[in-house]
Amino acid sequence: MRRIYLDNSATTKIDKKVLEAMEPYLKEEFGNASSLHWFGQEAHNALSKARGRVADFLGCNFLEVYFTGSATVSDNLAILGIIKATQKRGITKPHVITSTIEHPAVLEPIKYLEKTGEVEATYLAVDKEGVVKIEDVERAIKENTVLVSIMYANNEIGTIQPIAQIGDWLKARNQKSEKKILFHTDAVQAANYLDCNVDKLGVDLLTLSGHKIYGPKGIGILYKRKGVEIEPVVFGGHQERGVAPGTENVAGIAGFGEAIEEIKNQELRIKNGEKIKKLRDKLIDGILKNISGTDLNGSREKRLPNNVNTSFKGVEGESILMALDQKGVAVSTGSACASGSLDPSHVLMALGVGVERAHSSIRFTLGKYNTESEINYVLKILPGIIERLRKISPLK
Amino acid sequence: MPLPYSKKVIQHFNKPHNYGKMKNPDGIGEVGNMICGDLMKLYIKVNQNKKGQDIIKDIKFETFGCLAAIASSSMLTDLVKGKTLEEAVSFDRKEIVQELGGLPPIKIHCSVLAGDALIEAIHDYLTKNKKPIPEALNKRHQQLATEKEEIKKDHQVC
Numbered sequence: 379m380r381r382i383y384l385d386n387s388a389t390t391k392i393d394k395k396v397l398e399a400m401e402p403y404l405k406e407e408f409g410n411a412s413s414l415h416w417f418g419q420e421a422h423n424a425l426s427k428a429r430g431r432v433a434d435f436l437g438c439n440f441l442e443v444y445f446t447g448s449a450t451v452s453d454n455l456a457i458l459g460i461i462k463a464t465q466k467r468g469i470t471k472p473h474v475i476t477s478t479i480e481h482p483a484v485l486e487p488i489k490y491l492e493k494t495g496e497v498e499a500t501y502l503a504v505d506k507e508g509v510v511k512i513e514d515v516e517r518a519i520k521e522n523t524v525l526v527s528i529m530y531a532n533n534e535i536g537t538i539q540p541i542a543q544i545g546d547w548l549k550a551r552n553q554k555s556e557k558k559i560l561f562h563t564d565a566v567q568a569a570n571y572l573d574c575n576v577d578k579l580g581v582d583l584l585t586l587s588g589h590k591i592y593g594p595k596g597i598g599i600l601y602k603r604k605g606v607e608i609e610p611v612v613f614g615g616h617q618e619r620g621v622a623p624g625t626e627n628v629a630g631i632a633g634f635g636e637a638i639e640e641i642k643n644q645e646l647r648i649k650n651g652e653k654i655k656k657l658r659d660k661l662i663d664g665i666l667k668n669i670s671g672t673d674l675n676g677s678r679e680k681r682l683p684n685n686v687n688t689s690f691k692g693v694e695g696e697s698i699l700m701a702l703d704q705k706g707v708a709v710s711t712g713s714a715c716a717s718g719s720l721d722p723s724h725v726l727m728a729l730g731v732g733v734e735r736a737h738s739s740i741r742f743t744l745g746k747y748n749t750e751s752e753i754n755y756v757l758k759i760l761p762g763i764i765e766r767l768r769k770i771s772p773l774k
Numbered sequence: 775m776p777l778p779y780s781k782k783v784i785q786h787f788n789k790p791h792n793y794g795k796m797k798n799p800d801g802i803g804e805v806g807n808m809i810c811g812d813l814m815k816l817y818i819k820v821n822q823n824k825k826g827q828d829i830i831k832d833i834k835f836e837t838f839g840c841l842a843a844i845a846s847s848s849m850l851t852d853l854v855k856g857k858t859l860e861e862a863v864s865f866d867r868k869e870i871v872q873e874l875g876g877l878p879p880i881k882i883h884c885s886v887l888a889g890d891a892l893i894e895a896i897h898d899y900l901t902k903n904k905k906p907i908p909e910a911l912n913k914r915h916q917q918l919a920t921e922k923e924e925i926k927k928d929h930q931v932c
Contacts, residue, residue, distance in 0.1 A: 694811055696840035700779075700787065713811050713840070722811060737811035770793045770844055772804075772815040772836035 379706045382752045386590075386684060386745035387533050387567055388710060392633075393592040399636035400594060403629035411626045412617065421628045428635025435638045436584065436601050437575040444600045444618045445631050449566045449587035452600040453483035455611055455622060456562045456583045457527060461491055462609035464524045472524040473498040477510045477539075478728040479532050484564055485724075488527075498522070507677035508537035508729050515544050519551070525560045530568035530579075534712060534725040534741060535676030536685025538572065539563075545580020560606060566590050570641055571651050571683050582606050588630060592746070593637030597630035650746045655683035657744055657753050662686050664757040669764050675726060675739055686742040687712075689735040690764050692773035698740050701763045707756055712739040734773070780875035783845040790844055792851035796834040801899030803891040805918065806839070807925055812884070813838040814847055816891035820859065820899055828859040828905075835891070842881035843888075846870050850888040859896055863911050865889065890918055 383391065403424055409417030411425050425445070433440045446452045457474070464472045474488055478501045491497040500518045502510050510528055526548065531538045541563050552558050562583035565574055569591050576584055583606065588597035600622070602608055608621055615623030641647055665672050671691030690698060695711030702709055712723030713736070721727070722736035742756070768774075779787075796817035806812035814837045821831035833855050835847040849870050854862050867889030871877050877885060897915045900907045907915075 692838065694839050694843075697787070697844060700841045704784070704788070733808050733811070737808070770790060770836060771838045772813055773838050 380755065382707045382748075382755065384742040384744060384748065384752075384756070385708045385710050386748075387536075387741065387743035389589045389595065390592045390745050391747055392589075392594060393637060393640055395640065396593050396633045396636045400629040400633040403632050407628075409628075411628055421626070424628050424632045424635075425626055428631045428638075431635040431638050431642070432586075432599055432601075435574060435642045437577055438601055439604060441619070442576075442601055442604055444602060444622050445626060445634070446598040446600055446618075446622045447596060447624070447627070449564070449585050449590075449598040450483040451622070452585040452587075452598040453481070453527075453564055454487045455600055455608070456585065456602075457484065457487040457525070458491070458611045459608040459621070460525050460560055460562070460583070460606075461497055462611070463607040465496070466609065467607075469522065469524065471496070471498055471522065473500070473520045473522045475500045475502065475515060475518045475523060475526045475528075477502045477504060477528050479504050479508065479510075479534075479537075479725045480527065480529055481533055481564055481566070484527050484529070502528075504537075504728055506730055507680065508532060508535045508675070508725070509677060509680055510539050510544075512540055512543050512547060516547060519559070521557075523559050524557075525562060527562040527564070530563045530565040530572060530574075531682050532676070532725060533567045534723055535687045535729070536567070536682035536743075537676045538568070538680045538682065541579050541581065549580050567682060571647075576601055576603070588634045588637060591637045591641050594630045594633040597627055597634045599634070651683050654744050654746065654748070657748055657750060658683055658686055660750070661742060661744075661753050661756065662688070664753075665760065668757065669761050673731070673735060675729060675731060675735070684744040686744075687739060688742075689731070689738040690740065691734075691738060692771045693764055693767040694737055694771075695739050697767055698738075698763060701767065702740075702756075702760075705759050705763075707759070710741045710743075712741065713737045778878065779841060779845075780877075782849075782873070782875040783842065783877065786845035786848040786874065787841045790835075790848035792834050792848065792855070793836065794834055795836060796832065799834075799895075801895040801897075801902065803894030803896070803898060805890045805894055806843075806887050807922065808838075809925055811839065812843050812887055814843065814887055814891045816847070816850075816888075816895045818895045818899060823858070830854055830857055830859065830862055835888075839884065839887075840881070842877055842884040845874055846877070846885045846888040847891070849874050850885075850892060854892060859899075862892060863896060863908055865892065890914070894918065 407420045409421040411421040429443050432443045502514045560582045563581050564585045566587040582603040584601040586599040589595040617623050673689045675687040695713030699711045712726045726736035799817035800820040801818045803816040806814050817834045819832035823829045833851045837847045870885040
């Protein structure tokens, strides 16, 4: 059976070059980067090389890059670590601004701090296109606001947030005030397609993930601007300047460096982005045109080139997912049935499309390995699947 | 997150039995709600057997829900078709899970939902025909009505 992977926002297939770059550190060059002997130095050099590559991609200093165990760890470190450092400075109940469509890796630590009474939080609503409005950020600022965390692009609906504009506004505001507000963005989904230069974005903290950019799992990045105070959230070592202790995942870091090198190549980046966007548009148009009762969730224009999120009226998402899976096509859904909770996707609910549309949603996320023939195949089998499931459904 | 489903579950999902709308049903049971993403409609046609007992002559379902919900509905119709109403009232919904070769724990509620749809369809038939309603059946019917109200109340915000 044909196997078609359209779940690239969940994870991506590792690039051959990445695997090759990792291999030595899983074999002969197995040293602990903290060891002083030759083995250790070999590993240490690998870290330095990768750190340099990431710094180059982000347009930052080498020492502003911290390797972590995952993007979730990076997001948690950014939020918990900044709040802890703020408390150390004597601000007892700081205020945090985020959006309702953030990844749980950002939402959950904020909710946790809210629960323990350590922060006040504002969750900004998005418009029906799934985009945060800059005016809303401005309006939410309070006397005790210390951190704004808004994702660069959403993982479910691919909508691109106005990070550079928010960054600009915050910079101007910070120049006029003694109380600086820090800006964090989770750029995990954006990295393949959008400019991640931290100065252009005006961010103080930025999160990246290895396995979303054709790199390995188990490796994340936190960029932290020089001078920004942060406290560690795990303890037990000096690694990553004490900010993210734990023996470094040398092979993972080397792989991350190689993956970044691949997406950094401007020419390749544009070529891949355009190819993927063409396929995305073909898939969106094909679904909306050939299947009745379908809607695109989230903005069509302010959208990542690889994201298609559509709802199929009258049919539940997990049943579509499983029917596609049996035909070899891998996708994901925002339906509650698939998540093990009673509630459908918080992102789709934030769009205000209603529960039915949220439960009926399917996310197709493309990647650099997808071909036009694969998209044609999906467009060929999908109408039949939807028609069959609609016949079973009580919603007509 | 796709779950490990048995072969039987997949078979019933791919080729469900007894699905579709029924013309002139004698009883309709409607359970689940859009908030949770499960909606099940069960139709029954009731006839009398030689002994004069009410039996489920025909049964059909329509389900909006996941693979497990569709497979559970299909299996239920197979299991109770031809049964007397008395037998159907005391039908143990665990049978659905057993016959399906098991369901993942978080999907057990799909089989519960199918059982409830049957309760509601029989209740509807008995009410329409002014026949006595067994106590257990009535109790579950009341429970379901209360649950429906509670879910509505809890989710007023969305």
